[in-house]
Amino acid sequence: MSSLKETGFAYYDLGKKFTYEGVENDLAELQDAFDSLPPDEYAPHLNRYRRYARAIVMPGTHRVEWLPETIINGERYYEYFQGSFNPEYKGAYRCFPSLTKKTMANHLLEEIIRFDFKETFWMKEDALMPVHAGIHFVKLAVENEGEVAVSSPNNLHQDGEPFTFAHLIRRRNINGGINAIATPRERGKMPSDLHPDQLLARFYLMEPLESYGVYDPLVSHYVEEVTIGNAAGSGERSAILIDFQPTVIANPDEIRSMLGDTSSMHHV
Numbered sequence: 001m002s003s004l005k006e007t008g009f010a011y012y013d014l015g016k017k018f019t020y021e022g023v024e025n026d027l028a029e030l031q032d033a034f035d036s037l038p039p040d041e042y043a044p045h046l047n048r049y050r051r052y053a054r055a056i057v058m059p060g061t062h063r064v065e066w067l068p069e070t071i072i073n074g075e076r077y078y079e080y081f082q083g084s085f086n087p088e089y090k091g092a093y094r095c096f097p098s099l100t101k102k103t104m105a106n107h108l109l110e111e112i113i114r115f116d117f118k119e120t121f122w123m124k125e126d127a128l129m130p131v132h133a134g135i136h137f138v139k140l141a142v143e144n145e146g147e148v149a150v151s152s153p154n155n156l157h158q159d160g161e162p163f164t165f166a167h168l169i170r171r172r173n174i175n176g177g178i179n180a181i182a183t184p185r186e187r188g189k190m191p192s193d194l195h196p197d198q199l200l201a202r203f204y205l206m207e208p209l210e211s212y213g214v215y216d217p218l219v220s221h222y223v224e225e226v227t228i229g230n231a232a233g234s235g236e237r238s239a240i241l242i243d244f245q246p247t248v249i250a251n252p253d254e255i256r257s258m259l260g261d262t263s264s265m266h267h268v
């Protein structure tokens with residue numbers, strides 16, 4: 001049994017795993033994509049930058065296909081809801097700038113999504129439909145002494161999606177950014193409040209493509225804030241986060257397209 005299935009946590013060194021011809025170029029292209037990430041408008045002053053995209057992965061063939069984005073004022077976005085969408089809770093609605101077309105065509109990114117997906121496991125009825133993959137490019141960046149870049153939430157937490165994977169793309173000139181894994185019981189706490197024995201794992205991702213995955217129901221996870229390192233110039237921790245959740249066949253009573261209000265419905 002894989003360690004992800006056994007303990008809810010697995011570490012992967014994908015830099016050793018992906019050795020196809022051209023992988024260095026593909027990695028360099030992904031690193032370049034992090035140079036032009038826009039600030040996370042939902043987390044001002046946290047020195048966080050991000051883009052997002054949605055794909056589906058086909059069970060069986062593991063084919064990856066990008067879902068269409070939303071165009072707002074000529075710019076490409078993906079709409080984002082955490083938890084089930086309820087029009088009464090507009091606060092739950094977020095809209096992230098899309099990954100660029102060039103990034104979405106990157107072969108290494110597709111290989112990473114497929115690798116992660118193959119690590120996931122499902123109840124049979126949850127895998128009758130394609131599985132949704134949310135792909136987040138997130139950069140924590142600091143320029144000056146005293147600045148702190150924070151990931152969210154800033155404690156041991158669970159994401160609410162069955163699986164999340166994190167892939168380091170670049171780490172340079174920062175202090176901090178340690179990862180910690182604990183049981184769900186420790187959620188809401190800081191790793192520093194726990195006895196070291198209470199952590200299932202504690203590690204840094206240092207090299208590009210060093211990665212880890214969690215099966216959310218079994219563990220809580222944490223990444224520490226980062227501050228500027230000792231060298232001259234700016235510092236960053238750039239990572240690709242990929243979460244997976246099923247697109248189950250909906251209960252007819254819960255399908256908003258069954259409400260009969262055709263005036264607010266669209267051809268897609």
Ligand SMILES: [Fe+2]
Pocket residue numbers: 152153157158159164221
């Ligand atoms: Fe998380």
